[in-house]
Amino acid sequence: MNRRIRSGSASLLPAALALIVLVALNVVASRTTLSWDLTHSGLNTLAPQSVLAAKRLGADLLVIGLFRxxxxxxxxxxxxLVGLYQAQSTRIxxxxxxFDTDVxxxxxxxxxxxNTLVLDYGGKTQLLTPALQTEQDFTSALLKVESNHVxxxxxxxxxGGRSRxxxxxxxxxxxxxxLAGNNFETRDLLMTGLTSIAADCDEVVLIAPAVPLAATAVKAMGDYMAAGGSLxxxxxxWSQTPAAAASLNEVLKPYGLAFSGALVVEPDASRAFDVITPATLTYGSSPITRDIQGIASLFPQTTAITRTSxxxxxxxxxxxxxxxxxxxxPRQDLPRQAGDAAGPFAIMETLEVPAGQKKARIVMVGTTGFAENKVLPPSSNAANLELALGTFQWLAREDALISLPPKPPRALPLTLTQQDQxxxxxxxxxxxxxxxxxAGMLVWxxxxxxx
Amino acid sequence: MTRVLTIARRDLMALFVSPAGWVVAALFVVLTSAFGFVLPVLAGQAATMDGVFGVITSFLLPVLIPVITMRVFAEERSEGTLELLLTSPVRDWEVAVGKWLGAFTFYVLLLATTLVYVVLLAAYIPGHLASLDLGLIASTYVGLLFAGGAATAIGALASSLTQNQIVAFFLALAILLLTWYAGTLLGFFTQPPASGLFQYAGGSNRFQSFSLGLVTLKDIVYFSSLGIGALFLITRLLDSRRWR
Known part of the structure; x- marks a missing residue:
């Protein structure tokens, strides 16, 4: 009996020691960031700008991944991706x-x-939604939270009109x-008696007013834009108050653009949620749409943007x-009739116009529904959230913070003929x-x- | 080392002459071809090995490896040949490593059949081999070698605990599923710091870097520890038979 106990103890002791050594090894290894990126195009290697942004963090950055x-x-x-930044800075x-339990x-x-990443840098936050989790997005977010500018x-x-x-x-x-989650400060700009717009407004948001804008307000808007503002x-x-729609076009008049006021109908099912909700999968080249190519955005009940110059x-x-x-x-029956204007129509556009030393920036959207709750999460998975956020960031000139060359996709497209398949x-x-x-049968x- | 190789060769040959070895091989090739390659590549029209690697990590590692390893010790014990092996002039660790090496080599050979898919992708993608990210593919293979090494060691450990092959299979299956997925699942339902610990300990989490093209020291240490730990336990279990 004693011999068995002695032998058993002698066998258990090395096993326990080995277990301790292996756990200790893993604890030490877990603290190292030593790794080798074997990918051809350095998919897992940060650009020098990203490394610099991570290294110069002056305070602790908490990144929270809220996943389903x-x-x-x-x-x-x-x-x-977060691990690559952590490898550069112990502050991260x-x-x-x-997402479902961490209320x-x-x-x-x-x-x-x-599946959103939250960056919390001493109370200043940035939210990176699933479509905005590239190296460029993360580095831009780092630069934004590090910046003192809000x-x-x-x-x-x-x-009148839509309410926040x-x-x-x-x-x-x-x-x-x-906007709050991405470190923007939002304040009301009262139109009543408005004669000028404060220069500290990084951007002005004008969503289809229900009442006409006063001439002084339109002039104030023009002066703000002439000084290099963003709108x-x-x-x-089918505006209920044509005078209000006309005053909106007065704001756009100096730039040779206008809203047509007509309802756009999209019969192409591949490019619409329903006939009066066109959807876009391919976008014009812009920093706003960099991350959402191929992801649909919805434009419910939109009008067209036309050029007057x-x-x-x-x-x-x-x-x-x-x-x-x-x-x-306005009419009840939507099938095409004689007199209806033929498409295609622009329903969202951006414009940059010289304004002294600066450039004024304008984003025009043919529908106030492009950023309504119905087309944003959790009601919808469309790319409208990224489109709206990208718009606000471009207007605030946050797109110029960093520009990294795009990395190739992990999987390249393959075009196979029927014969190949x-x-x-x-x-x-x-x-x-x-x-x-x-071979198995041969062996048998x-x-x-x-x- | 010669004795290790002799045992490994003997076990490998035993797999090749047993129906189980060929059934595993056929099942593996059918599943990787149909669900891992044909569906993602032809339906998705994308030059990717992700589907193949997905089948390997979700099916070969937790399910087929126990089939490969269930007999390594359990069969010898049930047939009474383990005593003969242990009384022959070989050390316990040589038996453990030799048997693991035999099963692991069979796993590597199965893995090698998937290189055909890489060749096919290279043949059909414009620009051929130069267009494929071979580094990304190689990194995943490195991960599969480490994860497979650990899984075969765990399977062999399960086999060394019983003389019933079916029990050995289900034991290995349970341990591998726990090792692979439990950490991730528990990590979601617990609070820090426990969640961080569970997520770190989840095998599927540790494999992720490899599948993204990144060979990370901590992941290599993790899988190596699992493998070495299991082999060490097998050695101690074999040793314990002497004093029981």
């Missing part, structure tokens, strides 16, 4: 949470969408949350198909398993003969 478990949630990629800490963080940071969004108020506090489907409360302006079709040279961000048409006056199916589904089965047959 499931294949393709982007967590491995996002965490690998990361924790992963469940405290979801509420605290006003996170709208699962972009000010001056939101036109006192003229409205949490209904047609409200803009989600946009207000997104987000959205119109609507040949000199205007806007960048078309979103447009409708050749099949689309526009109905000028047949050959591949034959080799992989029939030939390879067939050879294995044949030989062993049978030997016996």
């Amino acid at each position: 478990s499931g294949v393709g949630n982007g967590q491995p990629e996002a965490e690998a 800490t990361y924790r992963s949470e469940s 405290a963080d979801v509420r605290k940071y006003s996170v709208q969408e699962p 972009p000010v969004v001056c939101w036109v108020a006192g003229v 506090s409205d949490t209904s489907q047609s409200g803009y409360s989600s946009v207000a949350d997104v 987000l302006i959205a119109g609507d079709p 040949a000199a205007a040279a806007p960048v078309v961000i979103a447009s409708t198909s050749n099949l689309s048409y526009a109905i000028a006056a 047949s050959t591949i199916i034959f080799i992989t589904v029939f030939l390879m398993p067939g050879l294995v089965v044949f 047959w030989r062993r049978r003969l030997i016996r």
Whole structure:
């Protein structure tokens, strides 16, 4: 008995020691960031600008990944990216949470969408939604939280229209949350008696007023833009108050652009959610749309943006198909009739115009619905959130913070003919398993003969 | 070392002459071809090995490896040949490593069949081999070698605990599923710092870097520790038979 106990103890002791050594090794290894990026194009190697942004962090940066478990949630990629920054700075800490159970963080940071990364730098925050988790996005977010500048969004108020506090489907409360979560300061710009716009407004937001803008307000807007301001302006079709729509076009008049006021109908099912909600998958080249190419954005009940001057040279961000048409006056039946204007139509555009030493920036959208709660998470997974956020950031000139060359995709497209596909199916589904089965049967047959 | 290789060769040959070895090989090739290659590549029209690697990590590692390893010790014990082996002039660690090496070599050979898919992608992608990110593919193979090494060691450990092959299979399956997924799942339902610990200990999490093209020291240490730890335990278990 004693011999068995002694032998047993002698056997357990080395096992316990080995376990301790292996755990200790893992603890030490977990603290190292030593790694080798084997990818051809350095997919896992940060650009020098990103390394610098990480290294010069002056305080602790907390990154929280709020993920919903499931294949393709982007967590491995996002965490690998965060790991690259952590390798450059010990000030970056990361924790992963469940979007569905970590209610405290979801509420605290006003996170709208699962699989979002939150950057918290001493109370200044940036939210990186699933479509905005590239190296460029992360580095830009780092630079924004490090910067002392807080972009000010001056939101036109006192003229009716959509409200930032409205949490209904047609409200803009989600946009207000997104702006707050991304370190923007939003303040009301009262139109009543407005004669000038404060220079500290980084951008002005004018969403289809329900009442006409006063001439002094239009002039104040013009002066602000002439000094190199930024303007987000959205119109609507079939305005209830034509004078209000006309005053909106007065703001755009100096730039040779206008909202047509007609309702755009998109019969092409591949480019629409429904006939009066065109959807865009391919966008014009712009920093606003850099990350959302191929992801649909919705433009509910939109009007067209037209050019009133040949000199205007806007960048078309979103447009409708050749099949689309526009109905000028309100009517119940939407099928095309004679007199309806033929598409395609521009429904979102950007414009940069020289303004002294600076350049004024304008983003025009043919619908006030492009950023309503109905098309933003959690109601919708469309790219409208990224489109709206990108718009606010471009207008605040945050796009110029950093520009990194894009990295190639992990999987390259493959164009296979029918013949190629047949050959591949034959080799992989029939030939390879067939050879294995044949070899197995051969071995079985030989062993049978030997016996 | 010669004795290790002799045992490994003997076990490898035993797999090749057993129906189980060929059934595993055929099942593996059919699944990787149909679900890992044909569906993602032809339907998605993308030159990617992600589907193949996905089948390997979700099926070969937790399910087929226990089939490969279930007999390594359990069969010898049930047939009474383990005593013969242990009384022959070989050390316990040589038996453990030799048997692991035999099963691991079979796993590597299975893995090698997937190189056909790389060749096919290279043949059909414009620009051929130069267009494929071979570094990314190589990194994932490195990860599969480390993860597979650890999984075969765990499978062999399960086999050394029983003389019933079915029990050995289910034991290995349970341990591998726990090692691979439990950390991730528990990490989601616990609070820091426990969640961080669980997520770190989850095998699937440790494999992620490899699949992204990054060979990380901590992941190599993790899988190596699992493998070495399991082999060490097998050695101690074999040793314990002497004093029981």
